[in-house]
Amino acid sequence: MTGKAFQDYYPDDVAHCYGCGRLNAHGYRIKTFWQGDETVTRFRPEAFHTAIPGYVYGGLLASLIDCHGTGTAAAAMYRAEGRGMDSEPSLRFVTGSLHVDFLKPTPQCGELEIRGRVKEVKGRKVIVEATIYAEGVATARGEVVAVQMPESFLRRQDNHPT
């Protein structure tokens, strides 16, 4: 997938998230794209992201679903408003709740695919369902209730970590 990802549009002052902030040098820096009505993220875990040997750490899978969800939520809201992600005002979502069902162990076999589907856009809230695939097999499925970030957070630049 080429072109700009959802996360490439996050305003600089809220682009430090460990999961999806392009400005967090230590983080996962996931990249999410539309593919028709679904959203897709591809991510390759490190060897040390292990649960029991040979399988991917569940906390990483939860993190991927979480950040895939907030990214999808923002993209869905721009779509619902009929405008591009490069238009103002910027939208950024945080997680209200996260649920993950671990369907089966996720083998450490290279790149994972996370596919998302927008279940609901209502007011400032977007609900996203996301499924993780390893070698084409669904191994975890989750739901993220994402909430549009209050303006007050966008102004808290005094808390900026260095």
Next chain:
Amino acid sequence: MTGKAFQDYYPDDVAHCYGCGRLNAHGYRIKTFWQGDETVTRFRPEAFHTAIPGYVYGGLLASLIDCHGTGTAAAAMYRAEGRGMDSEPSLRFVTGSLHVDFLKPTPQCGELEIRGRVKEVKGRKVIVEATIYAEGVATARGEVVAVQMPESFLRRQDNHPT
């Protein structure tokens, strides 16, 4: 808290979890202890474990609840069986499902406290509720449905990452 943590009793071949494995040099290596009928983990996030600037990354909070939950599940099962965590056969739990409600943003203010409570022990399943506190304030609450690891996994040493 001193003495051996729950995670110190995990058999070597299943002690590589990124969240709670004492043998994962890259991981969080959380340590969980009984405190009466509750379980307690203390963890200090790194500065780069950020969500929006000034606040802790939600995926890390989900990971802490997850691994606190599986550790508590094992300890609860040993207690239910009336035996110590150093007795055989070893018990190790994996996560069936994880739910996290983010009650409010978690400030990056030093050490977090995760407190767990066993809701149910039934067959091979243990349900644990866990709450994360930052400066004494509950900021996230979750539930882990933990399932006793099948013996077949304990034998999969051929998948051991190096």
